[in-house]
Amino acid sequence: MSEHDETLRKALEENARLRSEWEESLRENASAEYSRHLRTAERVYWVYALVCVVLGVAAIRGFFFAAAPDTKTMIGCAVVILVIYETTVLMKLWFAMAAMKMTVLKDLKLLRLEVARLGEAAGVQRAAGPTVQYEPVRGASKWERRFWFAACLVAAIATSSWTAREFARGGAWLVDATTVTLEADGSATSVTEIEHPYQSRLLVSKEFPYYAPKGTKIRFVDPQGEEMPVKITETSGHTRHDVTLTDAVFANGMMRYTRISETPKAAARENGVWKYQSDFMYSKPENRFNVTVRLPKGAELVSAEPAPTLQSEQDGRTTVQFRGSRAKNERFAYAVKYEVNEN
Structure with missing residues (x-):
């Protein structure tokens, strides 16, 4: 093999490596974009869950453990409890649909990138393969979810203590x-x-x-x-x-x-x-x-x-x-x- 052939071979290998890194960067950016959207949706869900915990604990306190002044107050607390329960179920469904949507869109985007890569690699003896496996869309991290769960727990305890003092002020x-x-x-x-x-x-x-x-x-x-x-x-x-x-x-x-x-x-x-x-x-x-x-x-x-x-x-x-x-x-x-x- 002549010196020119060796130089050409190295140039082609370098070009294939750079193209592979560029394609991998596109895949990572696409995955990160949809993961970011999913994290935003999950944070919206956790904020709503935090609000539901506060209102739910206050309503339960008012319905079961507080001195209800009249029937209207008890009916109001019961309505709040039912609304929170129903909307919490709907929020779970919404988050599941959002996660499914982000996953499908991410997979479609990666599929389009893969089709384009294979189309450009047609005729090449060995196409550059992806360096990483495809992974599902990532939402909030484990530590962030623990933080939100702890925040809901602290909010429930604080709301229960506050409503116990306010609803039953001087009750004993x-x-x-x-x-x-x-x-x-x-x-x-x-x-x-x-x-x-x-x-x-x-x-x-x-x-x-x-x-x-x-x-x-x-x-x-x-x-x-x-x-x-x-x-x-x-x-x-x-x-x-x-x-x-x-x-x-x-x-x-x-x-x-x-x-x-x-x-x-x-x-x-x-x-x-x-x-x-x-x-x-x-x-x-x-x-x-x-x-x-x-x-x-x-x-x-x-x-x-x-x-x-x-x-x-x-x-x-x-x-x-x-x-x-x-x-x-x-x-x-x-x-x-x-x-x-x-x-």
Whole structure:
């Protein structure tokens, strides 16, 4: 082989190498272009998923775990949940179609490049083959998908915490306003107005038990003045009252009802001095009470423990008032001693 033939052979090999690199560059650019479009579509999907997580958690909180003020609010939360569910399914279908579209377009583009390469290589003894295999269109990387998943998780936790604080703001408290009217024979009539928020009509129990000493007559009245159904069961030393709450108790996210108790021998007499005492505990984390004790007409107060918040005269009766707050399972006990003028 002459020197000119060797030079020509090297030139042809160099030309084939350069053409192969150029064709490979075209293939890589085409694949990168469609992969970039797919990554954009996937990021749009993740952003939408993030928004759905925030709205979905807020709607679920409002429907199941928040104090729903009315039926319209619950219907609105249910509609939001359904819309988010349906649109999330549609977004999954859209992303699957987008991925399929990008893959088909990429393969068609590479096929056109391959056909053009083979057409130009016709007559060549050995056409330059592709240096890399064709790969599917690449979306977001593994680490980016982990980032978006973590972002959705953090958004769900943050939204749940925020909605729990906003929807149930002050939800773990109870207000108890009790008025005890004592009579000269030691009997007492107690009227207790109870008010506290509820988390959800779907989760709150429609019945609750209440125990009272035997001989005590108790009625439970809703805000409309109607007595609520009560099932009475006698136990050892006490009477169990299973109270069924009516719909009127639930209004504007609050539970309100009145307990009326009539106790024939509420106060005990010793050495001419009457003594009325009582105590109670609550199940809420924060409980505010206001207990008013009205002595019999003409009775004189001897002592009160603890020291009353307020003492006054109303309608010929001495009235003492105890105000305060207690935590969950923290007992409050009080006692009032008085003398009744029998003349």
